[in-house]
Amino acid sequence: MSEKNLLDPSDIRVLQIMQRDASLSIAEIAREAGMSQTPCWRRIKKLKETGVIRQVVAVVDREAVGLGFVAYAFVKLAVPSRENMETFDKLLQRWPEVVICERITGAVDYLIKVVASDIKAYDDFLRLKLLDNTLVSDVQSRIVVNTVKHTVALPIRET
Numbered sequence: 001m002s003e004k005n006l007l008d009p010s011d012i013r014v015l016q017i018m019q020r021d022a023s024l025s026i027a028e029i030a031r032e033a034g035m036s037q038t039p040c041w042r043r044i045k046k047l048k049e050t051g052v053i054r055q056v057v058a059v060v061d062r063e064a065v066g067l068g069f070v071a072y073a074f075v076k077l078a079v080p081s082r083e084n085m086e087t088f089d090k091l092l093q094r095w096p097e098v099v100i101c102e103r104i105t106g107a108v109d110y111l112i113k114v115v116a117s118d119i120k121a122y123d124d125f126l127r128l129k130l131l132d133n134t135l136v137s138d139v140q141s142r143i144v145v146n147t148v149k150h151t152v153a154l155p156i157r158e159t
Helices: 009-020 026-033 037-049 082-093 119-130
Strands: 069-077 098-103 110-116 136-143
Touching (some): 009 026, 069 082, 069 119, 110 119, 119 136
Antiparallel strands (some): 069 110, 069 136
């Protein structure tokens, strides 16, 4: 069993608090989790070292920075070989418009979430990056008309 699966109730409480607001001080996290500061600091340090906490970032409102358009693209590779998938994976890492990429099963190979300023910017991305690539045989887009829920918090619970 990996260390990530050995979270105790205090770990869970700290993670729940930090998922809600990671900008809280150690003292605030400790107080809310019902522990003293030093053990809380050690616990957070261990969670980071073991990779349970991968990074601490600011969640930016995309519309506030001019990225009001969202689409999901289902991408099919011409030949879904291991080599082509690895090449496409590396390519996706270089495209800042792609904020989520999932390799999936079924009729298509990838599901990507793309953010852009507007439909013209998405069309440019689609034509000049995705469809211009010989690895890609087909792309089906779904345009988001309204985001009902968006969270990065995982539903972790005490067992």
